Amino acid sequence: MSRKDINIVIGGAAGQGLVTIGQLLAKAVVRAGHHLLVTQRYMSQVRGGHNTYAIRMGGDYLSGGTESIDILAALNTETFSRHVGDVRDGGLIVAGTDLETGERDALRIPFEELASKPLFHNTVMLGVLGRTIGLDRGIFEDLLGQTFGRKGGEVVEANVDVLRKAYEWASGRDHGYSGRIGPGSGPGRMMINGNEGIALGAMAAGCNFVSYYPMTPSSSVAMALIAKGAPLGLQYEQTEDELAAMNMAIGASYAGARTLVTTSGGGFALMGEAVSLAGVSETPIVCVVVQRPGPATGMATRTEQADLDLVLHAGHGEFPRAVFTPATPEDCFYLTHRAFDLAETFQTPIFVLSEQYLADSYRDVEPFDLDGLPKTSRPLLEWDGGEYKRYAVTDDGVSPRLVPGFSEALVRADSHEHDESSRITEDKTVRVTQNSKRLRKESGLFEEVIGPDYYGEENADALLVCWGPTLGACLEAVERYEGDESLAVLHFKQVYPLREEQFMEFLEGAGKVVAVEGNATAQFARLIASETGFVIPDRILRFDGRAMTWEYVLKGLTDIL
Amino acid sequence: MVSIEEYGDFETSWCPGCGNFPILKSLKQALAEQGIAPRDVIVSSGIGQAAKLPHYLRCNMFNGLHGRALPVAQGIKMANPEAAVLCVSGDGCTYGEGGNHFLAAIRRNLDLTLLVHDNQIYGLTKGQASPTSARGHVTKAQPEGNRSDAFNPVSVAVAMKAGFVARAFSGEPEHLAEVIKEAMNHKGFSLVDILQPCVSFNKVNTYGWYSQRVYFPEGHDPSDWGAAMALSEEFGDRIPLGIIYRADKPVFGLGGRLAEHEYDRNDLKAVLQSYT
Numbered sequence: 001m002s003r004k005d006i007n008i009v010i011g012g013a014a015g016q017g018l019v020t021i022g023q024l025l026a027k028a029v030v031r032a033g034h035h036l037l038v039t040q041r042y043m044s045q046v047r048g049g050h051n052t053y054a055i056r057m058g059g060d061y062l063s064g065g066t067e068s069i070d071i072l073a074a075l076n077t078e079t080f081s082r083h084v085g086d087v088r089d090g091g092l093i094v095a096g097t098d099l100e101t102g103e104r105d106a107l108r109i110p111f112e113e114l115a116s117k118p119l120f121h122n123t124v125m126l127g128v129l130g131r132t133i134g135l136d137r138g139i140f141e142d143l144l145g146q147t148f149g150r151k152g153g154e155v156v157e158a159n160v161d162v163l164r165k166a167y168e169w170a171s172g173r174d175h176g177y178s179g180r181i182g183p184g185s186g187p188g189r190m191m192i193n194g195n196e197g198i199a200l201g202a203m204a205a206g207c208n209f210v211s212y213y214p215m216t217p218s219s220s221v222a223m224a225l226i227a228k229g230a231p232l233g234l235q236y237e238q239t240e241d242e243l244a245a246m247n248m249a250i251g252a253s254y255a256g257a258r259t260l261v262t263t264s265g266g267g268f269a270l271m272g273e274a275v276s277l278a279g280v281s282e283t284p285i286v287c288v289v290v291q292r293p294g295p296a297t298g299m300a301t302r303t304e305q306a307d308l309d310l311v312l313h314a315g316h317g318e319f320p321r322a323v324f325t326p327a328t329p330e331d332c333f334y335l336t337h338r339a340f341d342l343a344e345t346f347q348t349p350i351f352v353l354s355e356q357y358l359a360d361s362y363r364d365v366e367p368f369d370l371d372g373l374p375k376t377s378r379p380l381l382e383w384d385g386g387e388y389k390r391y392a393v394t395d396d397g398v399s400p401r402l403v404p405g406f407s408e409a410l411v412r413a414d415s416h417e418h419d420e421s422s423r424i425t426e427d428k429t430v431r432v433t434q435n436s437k438r439l440r441k442e443s444g445l446f447e448e449v450i451g452p453d454y455y456g457e458e459n460a461d462a463l464l465v466c467w468g469p470t471l472g473a474c475l476e477a478v479e480r481y482e483g484d485e486s487l488a489v490l491h492f493k494q495v496y497p498l499r500e501e502q503f504m505e506f507l508e509g510a511g512k513v514v515a516v517e518g519n520a521t522a523q524f525a526r527l528i529a530s531e532t533g534f535v536i537p538d539r540i541l542r543f544d545g546r547a548m549t550w551e552y553v554l555k556g557l558t559d560i561l
Numbered sequence: 562m563v564s565i566e567e568y569g570d571f572e573t574s575w576c577p578g579c580g581n582f583p584i585l586k587s588l589k590q591a592l593a594e595q596g597i598a599p600r601d602v603i604v605s606s607g608i609g610q611a612a613k614l615p616h617y618l619r620c621n622m623f624n625g626l627h628g629r630a631l632p633v634a635q636g637i638k639m640a641n642p643e644a645a646v647l648c649v650s651g652d653g654c655t656y657g658e659g660g661n662h663f664l665a666a667i668r669r670n671l672d673l674t675l676l677v678h679d680n681q682i683y684g685l686t687k688g689q690a691s692p693t694s695a696r697g698h699v700t701k702a703q704p705e706g707n708r709s710d711a712f713n714p715v716s717v718a719v720a721m722k723a724g725f726v727a728r729a730f731s732g733e734p735e736h737l738a739e740v741i742k743e744a745m746n747h748k749g750f751s752l753v754d755i756l757q758p759c760v761s762f763n764k765v766n767t768y769g770w771y772s773q774r775v776y777f778p779e780g781h782d783p784s785d786w787g788a789a790m791a792l793s794e795e796f797g798d799r800i801p802l803g804i805i806y807r808a809d810k811p812v813f814g815l816g817g818r819l820a821e822h823e824y825d826r827n828d829l830k831a832v833l834q835s836y837t
Contacts, residue, residue: 248639
């Protein structure tokens with residue numbers, strides 16, 4: 001039997017090296033030219049616990065993760081006992097000879113025989129998995145060279161030798177597993193996750209400042225920027241807290257830096273007052289919020305979509321904002337790039353709302369076309385328009401933004417209500433004028449809204465409405481649905497502002513409308529209701545900390561239809 | 562040549578006799594005497610009577626949130642290392658609401674100057690105890706006397722080996738101007754804690770109260786950390802003024818002005834390739 005995709009789940013305790021195996025295997029899959037989707041599930045522990053690294057690979061584009069396992073690589077007994085039930089009929093279990101697997105057949109690897117030192121056991125596992133799914137050994141040899149090259153030629157050679165032995169051993173096994181991956185789209189593609197997509201999108205927009213306080217699962221956005229940001233002249237700082245992170249970014253932005261702030265729900269809650277400051281001082285800020293389940297500390301390393309309300313309403317007072325909700329690493333790149341342009345154009349906070357599942361989820365991605373990207377907006381460095389007023393009242397609400405220190409004109413920004421020249425005021429007329437000026441920028445933001453994507457035939461019997469990375473599970477559920485009803489998906493990669501004319505006909509034309517969200521209260525369905533009056537009665541909601549899967553959506557659909 | 566007049570003359574909302582007036586005057590004098598033009602000065606301030614100062618000074622300013630003037634000031638300096646960056650706020654804003662930022666700014670050691678108008682009371686909110694109010698200080702909000710010990714910012718800054726720590730007094734404006742100039746000349750973070758009377762809400766720490774206590778210690782060596790630590794502890798019958806501690810230490814490294822930095826697209830293409 002030839003399947004179009006294979007789902008390998010590597011599981012074990014933190015510190016056992018499953019991420020190392022997973023990363024190398026995933027990279028090899030991409031270099032071999034196949035499509036890839038990685039789902040990481042891990043616990044908030046540096047050692048121990050139970051973690052999995054799931055690599056789904058195939059010849060066709062993969063919309064999302066899956067719960068059915070083709071190959072389970074168990075590094076410990078717990079992995080086996082937890083996931084054996086998910087291994088499909090005809091699937092394969094790979095484990096060491098010393099692992100307790102009961103009655104179940106498994107490909108038992110004699111680690112001690114194939115590698116003298118435990119240090120090389122991960123390379124053995126890599127070789128066995130690579131051979132089993134038919135990947136060329138040379139790809140791994142290159143990868144081992146690049147991964148261990150810094151440790152010296154001997155280390156590389158020893159690993160390559162162990163890899164060869166593992167390949168030879170695995171090729172002599174009759175384990176009855178015959179899954180092979182389809183050809184895919186060819187080599188030359190990048191392997192990036194959502195957070196890296198955000199970092200690269202920021203870089204493409206010229207981001208040269210990031211301040212943050214470490215918080216899972218958002219930190220890797222800043223880490224990627226710091227690792228790769230030298231050509232941008234990047235200034236970065238790990239601050240004492242999130243209040244400092246946001247305020248420092250605002251200071252930098254005022255002074256002409258293109259700034260990114262990255263955090264998760266709890267940290268973002270601390271930034272609320274400064275979000276409001278960015279609003280009134282009309283300072284561009286791109287804020288990345290990578291969600292994890294709350295309330296409070298919640299589940300640090302799991303996923304959820306429950307901070308939409310928080311991001312929509314963060315900050316006291318009224319000021320314009322926009323919220324992007326990427327579904328894929330490509331979305332992360334393009335939407336973050338766009339967020340920088342909108343932040344500068346409209347001088348207000350713009351949000352990229354992601355979540356743990358997307359943050360850690362690797363995909364194969366065509367290298368981005370940097371030459372084809374639109375230019376992002378920049379502030380003024382020179383002023384020759386007479387007396388400069390930072391908050392000059394204009395038709396579109398956008399006042400020319402000058403960077404201080406580059407000209408004779410003085411740039412004065414303020415958190416109080418102020419007049420055009422930034423003088424503190426309590427005058428009711430000036431207040432109304434300035435508040436209205438700021439809110440007029442909403443019209444400009446409104447014009448720029450990216451409408452939702454509609455997938456499927458018109459006037460379907462049921463329409464799944466989703467946002468963010470829940471898209472993949474919805475698309476695959478529609479594809480796999482075997483009932484008589486026709487299904488379609490409406491996906492929002494920008495959830496605020498909403499433009500009714502971009503989607504109301506879809507909602508009104510569908511038989512049933514079903515909200516599919518990773519939270520318990522259907523926050524986006526409520527937003528649609530409050531903005532448009534359209535109530536979505538049916539809901540498939542997941543809030544157990546795990547990413548939406550097609551299986552979960554299908555089960556929900558069966559109950560509804 | 563830069564004249565004091567270039568820094569403007571504004572109507573203020575400060576009470577007549579407020580200690581903020583001589584501080585503003587000394588600051589203008591220090592800036593003009595250093596030959597720094599208003600266009601090259603960026604002042605970050607928080608909230609409080611002191612934090613209104615940049616509204617009465619012709620310069621670039623960012624008047625932000627209560628407690629957060631230092632993070633904003635540091636962000637400004639990181640984005641524009643060529644600007645003369647000052648952070649001006651009161652004792653409540655800097656040592657209370659923004660206490661953690663004060664500690665972090667000392668450790669980070671960016672090249673900027675923090676001026677704290679320290680009147681040992683909350684003026685804007687009409688007379689509650691501040692972090693620097695003495696234990697037992699009676700206010701409407703602390704009718705039985707302040708139940709907390711006073712925060713000694715100079716001691717804390719010296720203990721953390723901040724590179725430049727000074728105390729001044731609004732009643733000694735010539736000295737204050739000199740100290741501000743020294744602070745701005747120092748490469749790295751500098752603190753000037755400026756004692757000032759609040760004529761409306763602090764009936765204890767008055768102009769007379771300070772005048773009777775402040776003195777200029779003779780023979781103090783600011784490079785002697787032990788001596789500086791001991792001197793910083795003196796806050797009672799006698800209050801020493803001047804540079805308490807000074808040391809050269811590594812300054813937070815900075816690049817160029819970020820507003821004029823554009824990347825080379827080929828560099829970014831190479832970054833993308835590193836992910837293949």
